[in-house]
Amino acid sequence: MNIEINEFYPLEVNKDKSLVTGTIKVRLVDFGIDLLGIFVSKKKNFWLFSLPGRSAKHHETAEKIHYPFFSFENRKQQRSLVTEIRKKGRVFIEQW
Numbered sequence: 398m399n400i401e402i403n404e405f406y407p408l409e410v411n412k413d414k415s416l417v418t419g420t421i422k423v424r425l426v427d428f429g430i431d432l433l434g435i436f437v438s439k440k441k442n443f444w445l446f447s448l449p450g451r452s453a454k455h456h457e458t459a460e461k462i463h464y465p466f467f468s469f470e471n472r473k474q475q476r477s478l479v480t481e482i483r484k485k486g487r488v489f490i491e492q493w
Contacts, residue, residue, distance in 0.1 A: 398477040399426040402489040405437070415441045421486055425478075432467060437486060446482050 404422040411417075417439040423432045434449035450465035469475040 398474065398481045400424060400478070400481045400485060401426060402482075402485050403431070405490050405493050415439070417490060419490075421446075421482075421489070423482060423486075435482060435486070437490065439490070444483065444487055446479070446486055448479070448482075 401424040402421055403424050405419055406421070407417070407419040409416065409418045417437065419437050420433070421435045421437055423435055424430070425432060432449075436445075436447040436449070438445040438447075448465050448467065450463050452461055452463050454460065455462050469478065
């Protein structure tokens, strides 16, 4: 998947505690799409990237469910997108 990380919008940065939270803007080059609102959280050496979506509880099991606002029908494309965001997002923020 060909992506570019265009912006990092920090919410909190604490270099002493190695803590970063914010969102990033990703350009899906092959599709001409900008994907905004990808949540980023870093605590020490653990990075979390979360695609924008909404959370709810399943009406029968009461389990928490995440409904993404954007996803590919093809699972391989979706996995490739998330993998590239993790790789390139981390590098972009570390250089920021």
